[in-house]
Amino acid sequence: MPHEKVYPVPPQIAARAHIDAERYRTLYARSLQDPDGFWSEQAERFITWDRRWEQVCDWDFQRAHIRWFEGGRLNACVNCLDRHLDTRGDQTALIWESDDPAVSRRFTYRELHAQVCRLANVLKNHGIGKGDRVCIYLPMIPEAAVAMLACARIGAIHSVVFGGFSAEALRDRILDADCRLLITADEGLRGAKHVPLKANADQALSECPGIRTVLVVRRSGGEIGWTEGRDVWYHEAVAAASEDCPPESMEAEDPLFILYTSGSTGKPKGVLHTTGGYMVYAAMTHKYVFDYHDGEIYWCTADVGWVTGHTYLVYGPLANGAVTLMFEGVPTWPEPDRFWQVVDKHQVNIFYTAPTAIRALMRLGEDYVKRTSRRSLRILGTVGEPINPEAWEWYYHVVGEERCPIVDTWWQTETGGHMITPLPGATPLKPGSAAWPFFGVEAVILDDKGKEIEGPGEGVLAIKRAWPAQARTLYGNHQRFLETYFKPYPGYYFTGDGARRDEDGYFWITGRVDDVLNVSGHRLGTAEIESALVEHPAVAEAAVVGFPHDIKGQGIYVYVILKEGLQPSEELQRELIELVSRDIGPIAKPDVIQFARDLPKTRSGKIMRRILRKIAAGQIDDLGDTSTLADPSVVEELIHNRIQAG
Numbered sequence: 048m049p050h051e052k053v054y055p056v057p058p059q060i061a062a063r064a065h066i067d068a069e070r071y072r073t074l075y076a077r078s079l080q081d082p083d084g085f086w087s088e089q090a091e092r093f094i095t096w097d098r099r100w101e102q103v104c105d106w107d108f109q110r111a112h113i114r115w116f117e118g119g120r121l122n123a124c125v126n127c128l129d130r131h132l133d134t135r136g137d138q139t140a141l142i143w144e145s146d147d148p149a150v151s152r153r154f155t156y157r158e159l160h161a162q163v164c165r166l167a168n169v170l171k172n173h174g175i176g177k178g179d180r181v182c183i184y185l186p187m188i189p190e191a192a193v194a195m196l197a198c199a200r201i202g203a204i205h206s207v208v209f210g211g212f213s214a215e216a217l218r219d220r221i222l223d224a225d226c227r228l229l230i231t232a233d234e235g236l237r238g239a240k241h242v243p244l245k246a247n248a249d250q251a252l253s254e255c256p257g258i259r260t261v262l263v264v265r266r267s268g269g270e271i272g273w274t275e276g277r278d279v280w281y282h283e284a285v286a287a288a289s290e291d292c293p294p295e296s297m298e299a300e301d302p303l304f305i306l307y308t309s310g311s312t313g314k315p316k317g318v319l320h321t322t323g324g325y326m327v328y329a330a331m332t333h334k335y336v337f338d339y340h341d342g343e344i345y346w347c348t349a350d351v352g353w354v355t356g357h358t359y360l361v362y363g364p365l366a367n368g369a370v371t372l373m374f375e376g377v378p379t380w381p382e383p384d385r386f387w388q389v390v391d392k393h394q395v396n397i398f399y400t401a402p403t404a405i406r407a408l409m410r411l412g413e414d415y416v417k418r419t420s421r422r423s424l425r426i427l428g429t430v431g432e433p434i435n436p437e438a439w440e441w442y443y444h445v446v447g448e449e450r451c452p453i454v455d456t457w458w459q460t461e462t463g464g465h466m467i468t469p470l471p472g473a474t475p476l477k478p479g480s481a482a483w484p485f486f487g488v489e490a491v492i493l494d495d496k497g498k499e500i501e502g503p504g505e506g507v508l509a510i511k512r513a514w515p516a517q518a519r520t521l522y523g524n525h526q527r528f529l530e531t532y533f534k535p536y537p538g539y540y541f542t543g544d545g546a547r548r549d550e551d552g553y554f555w556i557t558g559r560v561d562d563v564l565n566v567s568g569h570r571l572g573t574a575e576i577e578s579a580l581v582e583h584p585a586v587a588e589a590a591v592v593g594f595p596h597d598i599k600g601q602g603i604y605v606y607v608i609l610k611e612g613l614q615p616s617e618e619l620q621r622e623l624i625e626l627v628s629r630d631i632g633p634i635a636k637p638d639v640i641q642f643a644r645d646l647p648k649t650r651s652g653k654i655m656r657r658i659l660r661k662i663a664a665g666q667i668d669d670l671g672d673t674s675t676l677a678d679p680s681v682v683e684e685l686i687h688n689r690i691q692a693g
């Protein structure tokens with residue numbers, strides 16, 4: 048392996064960490080040996096229950112039957128707000144940094160509670176009750192968190208649809224979940240650009256008869272259409288509503304939310320999460336993975352439209368009484384130092400973002416980072432894609448100044464919370480590795496025949512037992528749930544990702560199983576080849592896919608994005624081919640290199656290799672579902688410049 052550097056736990060982190068190496072080992076062993084005892088204790092420690100559960104866990108992967116804390120009752124909103132009022136009612140719960148760098152706002156736990164109760168009453172006044180689905184299509188404004196919590200308070204099931212999605216994508220999700228009410232805004236603001244949310248919603252709703260009410264937040268004040276009898280101004284409705292709204296006591300297994308996966312691989316799936324297990328796991332992982340200490344300022348940059356925005360922007364931090372920061376804007380506006388300016392402005396201690404953002408900022412150079420202080424930072428995190436060691440090192444050295452451990456958290460919409468991740472005070476870090484399984488997570492690697500590989504080895508990543516935040520079904524389609532996740536390898540939850548485990552038990556995610564290449568009978572992970580390419584100083588980003596090859600079975604097609612201001616050349620092409628041969632082996636030598644301006648990404652910033660594969664194979668008439676694509680013009684350009692392969 049090119050990168051086998053190990054960064055030990057910094058002493059100043061170890062000294063006050065909740066979990067050190069010793070404690071990780073004992074607790075992890077116990078979590079597998081005595082799961083009922085272990086999870087009972089966590090459920091008591093992290094969550095306030097109206098009634099105690101009768102059975103900790105009941106699961107059967109053959110039927111995809113998963114139940115936690117049955118018989119228990121609780122309310123997620125109470126756990127995030129009400130129970131903190133006596134002890135920290137006047138502490139900041141939410142810091143909102145708006146798109147405009149001059150504007151930010153703070154909400155105490157008491158203020159947030161009052162807003163949530165008002166909106167919950169508005170929902171009730173419009174006929175929404177327990178079990179009804181509410182669609183939330185909002186920008187990154189406080190009302191997004193308020194809306195989620197208001198639903199949770201009355202037992203309604205929220206389905207947040209990312210504000211960057213189109214009218215069609217919104218329509219499909221509203222119909223799939225059969226939503227009754229929509230909460231949206233006039234327009235979103237991102238990098239001073241206006242996003243026409245209400246106009247999109249109007250278009251979507253022309254085909255969604257189930258939506259009877261639309262609550263509209265006034266954000267930009269721009270011109271919008273209005274449907275009398277259906278559309279209601281949010282601010283008018285909440286101003287007229289009472290602040291008194293008793294919470295609904297929910298069964299542990301009552302649904303909390305539906306969330307559609309990002310769509311990197313195909314038709315979106317409506318993942319359903321329930322209340323008890325999810326809340327226990329959200330709170331526990333937030334505290335231990337970020338080593339959160341009371342009073343610290345915690346910032347997760349993910350949009351509320353993704354699972355990271357659910358678990359680690361709203362539910363996890365608020366359950367722990369944390370200070371959580373929500374950012375409306377983009378990392379490059381007004382200038383590419385915005386993240387670090389916000390860190391300094393609000394004295395952020397813990398910062399959690401995605402590799403795509405790190406790579407984009409790295410491409411623009413260190414100067415934007417170095418002109419800020421960042422002294423407040425203590426812990427850094429990443430999620431969403433494998434982070435190449437090159438980007439990891441940059442994050443670690445340039446952003447964190449070698450002081451901040453990086454938690455590279457592997458998990459999925461379907462897992463509800465972190466599954467494989469370092470813990471800041473316990474895990475020596477290897478750049479590019481998500482390290483060890485979290486408590487209670489029995490992660491295994493399976494070979495082609497579905498047999499577990501003991502010790503070091505590479506194959507398919509699967510999970511051998513249920514964990515509390517596991518998705519319970521796909522909304523309205525249990526059969527698809529069963530077939531997607533439990534049928535491929537009977538007895539296991541199939542993640543769809545490949546992984547390698549090294550001699551020290553560290554997991555390295557090699558990419559999605561669908562993306563694994565088979566070149567002359569050799570299985571090659573895309574993540575590894577991409578990491579090798581990104582090591583070249585000229586390369587900002589790379590994506591690798593296979594294409595049909597007469598001799599090798601599959602050939603290797605590489606898309607390369609260069610750093611700002613650099614031009615492609617034949618020499619560079621040769622250097623890249625050599626670099627991959629040297630780092631990984633001659634078998635991984637690229638057949639084709641296409642230099643490009645950008646890569647097709649999902650709206651959450653992930654590379655859509657599915658589309659790149661089609662382009663490489665020349666199947667440009669049949670690109671599949673492209674509704675989650677962030678910028679369709681990128682695809683046009685790639686097709687135009689595609690290189691005939693094979």
Ligand code: ATP
Binds near residue numbers: 311481
């Ligand atoms: P879809 O399932 O619709 O294709 P998606 O898988 O991109 O969309 P998410 O649930 O948001 O939707 O993403 C989970 C996936 O992201 C994981 O299965 C994995 O492929 C990738 N991923 C997330 N975190 C990491 C990480 N730390 N390292 C490597 N890969 C990661």
Ligand code: MG
Binds near residue numbers: 308459543
């Ligand atoms: Mg997925």
